[in-house]
Amino acid sequence: MIRIGVYGLGKISYRVIQGILYANNADLYAVCSSNLEKANAFKEEYGARKAYDSYEEMLQDANLDMVYICTPNYLHAKHIQMALNNHKHVVCEKPMCVSSKELNACFDYAKKQNCFLMEAHKTVFTPLNQKLFEVISNKQIGQVKSIDAQYATRLTETISGWHFNKPGSGCMFDIGVYPICYANRMANSSILKVSRFQDEALIEYENGCVAHIATSWDVDMENTAHIYGTKGSVTCKNFWKNTELVMNDKKIVVEQKSDFTGEIEHACTCIESRMIESPVMSRNASLEILKVIGV
The missing domain is CATH 3.30.360.10 (Dihydrodipicolinate Reductase; domain 2)
Incomplete structure (x- = not known):
């Protein structure tokens, strides 16, 4: 079981957490928000073991395997780098990065840290x-x-x-x-x-x-x-x-119980197989999406 921490408890996080709860190889280990009261409410409602109001503190938890990032788009690259710096595997909500340059830098660092990194595009995994x-x-x-x-x-x-x-x-x-x-x-x-x-x-x-x-x-x-x-x-x-x-x-x-479960199970399977990149949502797959947007 891959122990997951969800960072950013906005609108999308409710559905992400449902996807984790239905996954057969994932464990909702922690939730993190700048508002501790909100994090504790999520912890109680969904059965997470830990609630944090500090991303840095959650990343230092030795029992945490993977972070699912649900923060605003322009903060994704920063939060990915922080997780990788603490040797945590990462799945990040789409768009993972706002430019090809930023995305390549994140994948390069994931490779250096020997950590799994994937952009969360549930569409291809339903x-x-x-x-x-x-x-x-x-x-x-x-x-x-x-x-x-x-x-x-x-x-x-x-x-x-x-x-x-x-x-x-x-x-x-x-x-x-x-x-x-x-x-x-x-x-x-x-x-x-x-x-x-x-x-x-x-x-x-x-x-x-x-x-x-x-x-x-x-x-x-x-x-x-x-x-x-x-x-x-x-x-x-x-x-x-x-x-x-x-x-x-x-x-x-x-x-289908949750449209997010497929991507989560896929990421956990990749991590369990010691892969650092998804064969489906690979670096190249993410770059091709940004190519269409023009960034």
Whole structure:
């Protein structure tokens, strides 16, 4: 069992913790917030063994194996480096870094420290999308030629200021990375060329597949992915978390307790296997996402 400490107890942390609790090889060991009262409340509610109001103190805990970072985007690189400096394995919420330079520096340091580092992109690890990747790899819809994926939501409530005015801000970093990561995974090829227009991108891959991705905080969209192959097609609404899709008019349904459990189990398995990089969400996979954003 990999003992995990969750750092940053904002909105996303609730779902991350649920994912940890359902994972068969993970233990919610600690929670950490600058507000000790909040950390203690999480500890009591979810059964963590430790609550901290100091990240440095949590990192010095010899029983802690891995940190799951849920802090604001512009702080990720700093918090990754701090964890690695204390020889802790790291899974960091997307976007892991706000530039390719920053990301490479983090992976270089992880290698030096012999620690596992992975960007948390739950989308590619959900049971449904693991099944879909298998379907595509087995050529059940032939050669994938076109992908169209979108994730947009019209903001109707106030969100934190760092979403707008800090490095790593904007809807492309926040929700646009979901269709980007999904398209890259399902295309299963290196990126040849990217064309961008505002919050949309056209991605051309070396294997001939072309993907169109779109995101927005100004309008609502269908939030659906369409994948077209030479022998059929796939349609999936809310593709980043759904449990069902339609392939050639036939429905495929899977079971899922938490859309975060897959990525957590994968990271823990990698750590248990003494790996320092995921074969799925590798350094290169993270760099390809930033390539589409243009940073």
